[in-house]
Amino acid sequence: MIATVFVAIYLAAVLYIGIFAFRGKRGSGAEDFFLAGRSLGGFVFLFSLFGTHMTAFAILGSSGHAFQNGIVTYGLMASSSALVVPLLLLFAGTRIWSLGKRYGFMTPVQIFRDRWECGHIGTAIFAVQALLLLPYIIIGVMGGGTAMQAVSGGFVPYWLGGAVVAIVVMSYVFFGGMRGTAWVNTFQTLLFLSFGAIAIVVIGQGMGGFAPAMERILADPATAPLLSRERFPAAVFFSYTFIPLSAIAFPHIGIFCLTANRVTQFRRTVILYPLCLLFIWLPCVYLGVAANAAPEIPKTARDAVLLNLLGLHSPEWLAGILGAGIMAAVMASDSQILALSTMFTEDVFAYYGHRERFGEKAQVHVGRLFVIGVTATAYAIAQRAPASIFELASQYAFSGYAALSPLVLAALFWRRSTKWGALASTLWVAASVAGIAWIQAVIPAPPPGPPVPVWTPGGIGVIARTASGTAVFGMLPVAAMTIGSALVMAVVSVMTPPPTDAAIRRYFRD
Amino acid sequence: MPLAILVAVLYVLHQDFWNWKDARPLVFGFLPVGLFYHGVYTLACAALMALLCKYAWPAHLDDPEEPGA
Numbered sequence: 008m009i010a011t012v013f014v015a016i017y018l019a020a021v022l023y024i025g026i027f028a029f030r031g032k033r034g035s036g037a038e039d040f041f042l043a044g045r046s047l048g049g050f051v052f053l054f055s056l057f058g059t060h061m062t063a064f065a066i067l068g069s070s071g072h073a074f075q076n077g078i079v080t081y082g083l084m085a086s087s088s089a090l091v092v093p094l095l096l097l098f099a100g101t102r103i104w105s106l107g108k109r110y111g112f113m114t115p116v117q118i119f120r121d122r123w124e125c126g127h128i129g130t131a132i133f134a135v136q137a138l139l140l141l142p143y144i145i146i147g148v149m150g151g152g153t154a155m156q157a158v159s160g161g162f163v164p165y166w167l168g169g170a171v172v173a174i175v176v177m178s179y180v181f182f183g184g185m186r187g188t189a190w191v192n193t194f195q196t197l198l199f200l201s202f203g204a205i206a207i208v209v210i211g212q213g214m215g216g217f218a219p220a221m222e223r224i225l226a227d228p229a230t231a232p233l234l235s236r237e238r239f240p241a242a243v244f245f246s247y248t249f250i251p252l253s254a255i256a257f258p259h260i261g262i263f264c265l266t267a268n269r270v271t272q273f274r275r276t277v278i279l280y281p282l283c284l285l286f287i288w289l290p291c292v293y294l295g296v297a298a299n300a301a302p303e304i305p306k307t308a309r310d311a312v313l314l315n316l317l318g319l320h321s322p323e324w325l326a327g328i329l330g331a332g333i334m335a336a337v338m339a340s341d342s343q344i345l346a347l348s349t350m351f352t353e354d355v356f357a358y359y360g361h362r363e364r365f366g367e368k369a370q371v372h373v374g375r376l377f378v379i380g381v382t383a384t385a386y387a388i389a390q391r392a393p394a395s396i397f398e399l400a401s402q403y404a405f406s407g408y409a410a411l412s413p414l415v416l417a418a419l420f421w422r423r424s425t426k427w428g429a430l431a432s433t434l435w436v437a438a439s440v441a442g443i444a445w446i447q448a449v450i451p452a453p454p455p456g457p458p459v460p461v462w463t464p465g466g467i468g469v470i471a472r473t474a475s476g477t478a479v480f481g482m483l484p485v486a487a488m489t490i491g492s493a494l495v496m497a498v499v500s501v502m503t504p505p506p507t508d509a510a511i512r513r514y515f516r517d
Numbered sequence: 518m519p520l521a522i523l524v525a526v527l528y529v530l531h532q533d534f535w536n537w538k539d540a541r542p543l544v545f546g547f548l549p550v551g552l553f554y555h556g557v558y559t560l561a562c563a564a565l566m567a568l569l570c571k572y573a574w575p576a577h578l579d580d581p582e583e584p585g586a
Contacts, residue, residue: 078552082531086555089562090527097569105578217547225540234540234549245532270578274570281563289556293548516577 011159013327014334017198018175021338024194025179025187037357040184040371041113041349042266051193052272056263057283058192059342060092060254061199067154067333069288071310073295077233080295083247085288089281091251095412097277099255100264102419104273106514107265115261115415116354122418123426124510126358131430132414133354135437136258139404140347144381147340148173148389154337157314158330169389172334176341177382180348181375185266188341195335200283202332203290205325206317210294213320217293220300230299246482249489253408255415259346340385348377402476403440410436410488413496421500422511428500435495439488443477446470520573527565531558 038044047055073080103118112118116136120129148169155168163171179187214220224230232238254260267273291313298304298312301319308315314333317326352374356362362370414432417424446461450472453459458471458478471478479487505511536551544553 078549078555081552082533082555086558086562087531089559090524090531090565093562093566094524094569097566097573098575101575101578218543221543221547221549231540235536235538235551237538241532241534241537248528248531270575274574277570278563278566281559281566285556285559289552289559293552296549296552 008159008162009323010327010330011162013324013331014155014158017331017334018171021191021194022175022179025183025191037352037362037367037370037374038111038113039186040374041345041353042107042262043184043186043189045108045266046186046268047189047266048268048272050275051189052267053276053279053283054196055189055192056096056260056276057280058196058339059259059263060257061196061287061336061339067150067310067313067336069291070295070298070313071308073292074298074304074308074312076239077236077296078292079236079239079244081288081292082236083244084250085284085292087248088251088254089284091248092254093277093280095252095255096264096273096280099415099419100260101270101273103261103264104267104270110513113262113265114350114353115256115258116350119414119418119429120358122510122514123424123429123506125426125429128426128430128433129354129358132433133350135407135433136256136411137347137350139407139440140258140343141385142404143343144340144347144385145388145392147176147338147343148382148385150337151176151334151340152389154330154333157311158327158333160318166390169386172338173382173386176338176344177378180341180345180378180382185345188345189266191341195338196283198332198335200286202329202335203287205332206294206313206329207290209321209325209329210297210316213316214297214301217297220297223300224296233296233299240481242481243478243483246486249409249483249485250405251409252412252489253405256408256411257346258350259342261415262346262349263342344378344381344385347381348374351377403444406443406483406485406488407436407440409485410439410492412489413493417496417500419514422515423500423505424496425500425503425506427503428496428498431499432492432496435492436488439484439491443484446472446477452476520569523565523568527558527561530561533558 069080069084072084103115106112106118110121112121116129116133119132120126151172152165152167152169155163155172156165159168179191183191211217221234224234236244294316295312298308298316301316303319304312304315314330317329321329352370356373357370361373411433414429417428417432450459450461452474453472455474458473460468460471461477462470469480471481477484533551533554536554539551540549542550544550548556
């Protein structure tokens with residue numbers, strides 16, 4: 008009950024910040040609603056960008072994954088991102104910002120359309136990006152319901168928790184636009200950054216110190232491998248370094264890059280991004296692993312492992328505050344909903360002439376209605392479909408966006424890239440995501456152990472079905488998908504006419 | 518160029534096969550060596566980013582009238 012009260016206070020604070028705070032700074036145009044008037048500065052840009060990139064997985068999923076797989080989780084998802092994501096922000100994010108400032112772009116598709124002088128190909132890219140983004144939004148709504156139910160100890164049922172979270176998110180996105188969303192994300196990031204530090208102290212004391220816990224894990228042959236990576240294939244570990252490439256292709260990150268008031272805001276973000284990752288992921292992964300030393304935690308706990316540890320080792324009032332921290336991480340679908348709304352109104356509504364016909368105010372109204380429509384649809388689907396389907400879909404989406412990264416990088420850095428190369432790369436990504444989904448739908452997953460060969464031309468194991476998914480050349484499919492996407496972009500581009508000199512001059516210095 | 522090499526070296530160092538099968542030593546008595554390594558690796562990434570921002574910052578982008586690259 009106390010935990011429910013803290014979460015209610017947290018949700019009220021989020022609503023206040025998103026809707027009422029900073030109201031005086033608001034203008035009325037589309038750029039103000041969708042991009043906060045390109046005015047974000049200071050720590051708001053850093054924390055809101057970081058909060059936008061982190062999903063529920065950063066706290067609940069990482070500890071659940073570490074509980075089952077051990078310390079490998081940190082290397083798979085955090086330290087690889089610590090190198091790749093800031094590099095992308097430094098070299099690609101700053102260029103996206105500059106192009107937005109110079110030419111008024113509000114979405115990545117607008118850059119593609121202008122850079123490659125194309126129309127409908129841009130619409131095809133929009134369709135693939137939007138389809139890959141939907142599962143995230145649905146997962147976010149589901150996460151809200153599940154977390155509310157767990158934090159309140161069952162006091163708030165799943166359907167009600169999901170509805171409350173969806174309405175809160177919808178309200179501040181609807182009223183606050185990008186400015187409200189950015190300030191809420193900043194507040195949420197500060198909350199879940201503090202969560203890690205507090206949780207590790209409280210749980211560490213409750214467990215009687217971490218050193219004895221580690222010795223207990225090492226003493227049991229069943230759990231000792233969790234403290235090394237001996238059970239994890241090195242090739243799969245390597246292929247995880249492709250996943251963070253998705254960051255620059257995510258529309259919500261691309262759009263966020265356009266919100267900074269000056270390019271110098273990227274400096275602080277690029278340098279502090281790895282440290283933010285360290286502060287949130289290291290405690291969560293470590294606590295997930297350490298939970299194996301607590302016999303009270305059931306082996307089926309998975310993503311609820313942190314909530315279980317808090318229930319065991321912290322007083323109820325503190326569990327309530329920490330529960331609010333967990334809610335902060337779960338409510339990450341705001342920027343994705345806003346990104347989808349921005350993309351729809353700019354890349355479809357405005358592009359096909361409706362802004363000229365109905366005016367800019369109508370565009371903002373359509374964007375707001377779109378926010379309601381997307382949130383309501385996501386809630387309706389989340390109530391009916393099993394979570395596992397969308398968990399799988401979001402895995403495909405990560406790989407899909409990583410494989411779309413050559414598209415972004417080619418637009419920004421390769422003069423000779425063409426619209427046909429971009430189309431081919433997009434179709435490759437759509438086909439490969441659909442292909443992997445089809446393989447996993449028709450071939451049942453084998454039990455944990457050696458993978459089952461699916462396609463072995465000439466005795467070479469190309470595709471195999473594994474217990475957790477699909478392997479291509481013994482690695483995650485994302486590696487082959489991304490390399491394939493880059494190759495397709497390169498080959499088709501050199502085979503087709505180059506862009507006009509006028510288009511190239513707009514993007515590249517002589 | 519030296520910074521590009523540094524980026525490549527750090528990318529390679531992510532694949533720390535020499536720690537693969539070891540849990541010990543437990544650094545500070547409670548941190549498995551593989552996890553400690555990747556924590557330090559993350560700090561090294563932050564340091565590299567500071568160097569890149571100092572010596573490889575795309576300064577021409579500071580002026581929005583300049584073309585994108």
